[in-house]
Amino acid sequence: xxxxxxxxxxxxxxxxxxxxxxxxxxxxxxxxxxxxxxxxxxxxxxxxxxxxxxxxxxxxxxxxxxxxxxxxxxxxxxxxxxxxxxxxxxxxxxxxxxxxxxxxxxxxxxxxxxxxxxxxxxxxxxxxxxxxx
Amino acid sequence: xxxxxxxxxxxxxxxxxxxxxxxxxxxxxxxxxxxxxxxxxxxxxxxxxxxxxxxxxxxxxxxxxxxxxxxxxxxxxxxxxxxxxxxxxxxxxxxxxxxxxxxxxxxxxxxxxxxxxxxxxxxxxxxxxxxxxxxxxxxxx
Numbered sequence: 339x340x341x342x343x344x345x346x347x348x349x350x351x352x353x354x355x356x357x358x359x360x361x362x363x364x365x366x367x368x369x370x371x372x373x374x375x376x377x378x379x380x381x382x383x384x385x386x387x388x389x390x391x392x393x394x395x396x397x398x399x400x401x402x403x404x405x406x407x408x409x410x411x412x413x414x415x416x417x418x419x420x421x422x423x424x425x426x427x428x429x430x431x432x433x434x435x436x437x438x439x440x441x442x443x444x445x446x447x448x449x450x451x452x453x454x455x456x457x458x459x460x461x462x463x464x465x466x467x468x469x470x471x
Numbered sequence: 472x473x474x475x476x477x478x479x480x481x482x483x484x485x486x487x488x489x490x491x492x493x494x495x496x497x498x499x500x501x502x503x504x505x506x507x508x509x510x511x512x513x514x515x516x517x518x519x520x521x522x523x524x525x526x527x528x529x530x531x532x533x534x535x536x537x538x539x540x541x542x543x544x545x546x547x548x549x550x551x552x553x554x555x556x557x558x559x560x561x562x563x564x565x566x567x568x569x570x571x572x573x574x575x576x577x578x579x580x581x582x583x584x585x586x587x588x589x590x591x592x593x594x595x596x597x598x599x600x601x602x603x604x605x606x607x608x609x610x611x612x
Contacts, residue, residue, distance in 0.1 A: 342501040346508040353512030360515075383516040396509050398516060447514050450576055454508040457583060461501065461590050468598055 345395045346458035352397040353451040357444045364441035367432045376430035377405040493597040499527040500590035507583045517570035
């Protein structure tokens with residue numbers, strides 16, 4: 339019984355690790371929103387199982403941390419030293435609204451996993467309390 | 472006559488079905504809770520389909536696995552009280568997102584609360600029955 343609790347906590351913590359990477363990437367993207375020719379970074383999750391002890395448990399893994407290859411934003415600013423011959427400055431492809439939403443969503447998922455972790459711990463304490471009688 | 476009755480009593484004490492049942496239900500709730508944690512953990516994994524257990528039932532108690540998936544036949548312990556996973560494809564999820572993920576966190580949270588309540592109930596039954604026995608054994612308590 340208590341190994342199910344352990345696997346609950348292990349799964350929840352793998353999810354929290356994945357979601358905190360997602361928050362980190364979102365904040366990297368936001369920080370570089372004004373860097374010229376910066377391609378925003380993206381992350382894709384996957385199901386992994388690195389652990390032989392818990393064969394029937396799906397852990398959260400990182401399939402890929404990639405770059406978004408969509409077009410850069412162009413801004414007309416001829417006085418800028420980085421401007422090209424038509425007077426346009428090439429910016430990043432970061433949309434700060436998208437990044438904020440992404441970070442918020444990652445935060446919520448993190449909290450959900452944290453709650454599951456807490457519940458599993460409470461159930462385990464409950465179980466241990468039975469031994470104390 | 473009196474001796475026979477005593478022997479019968481001892482037999483009841485040997486089997487202790489209430490403890491078997493409550494601990495089986497605790498195991499079922501724990502396993503279910505663990506699967507739900509997995510579903511919530513994969514709420515943002517593309518193409519993930521949630522898992523769940525079948526309802527706990529006492530009728531299937533001496534407890535062979537009812538396997539709905541071949542992967543779940545090979546448990547060493549045939550006393551496992553939870554019986555097989557529900558076929559995840561047939562499970563009607565609340566919604567499906569753009570990345571073909573079928574986990575609905577709201578639904579999962581409701582299920583987690585259910586599993587937790589079931590666990591609390593059965594651990595409560597366990598400890599109540601235990602204190603019942605203790606009060607018979609030790610009348611000062």
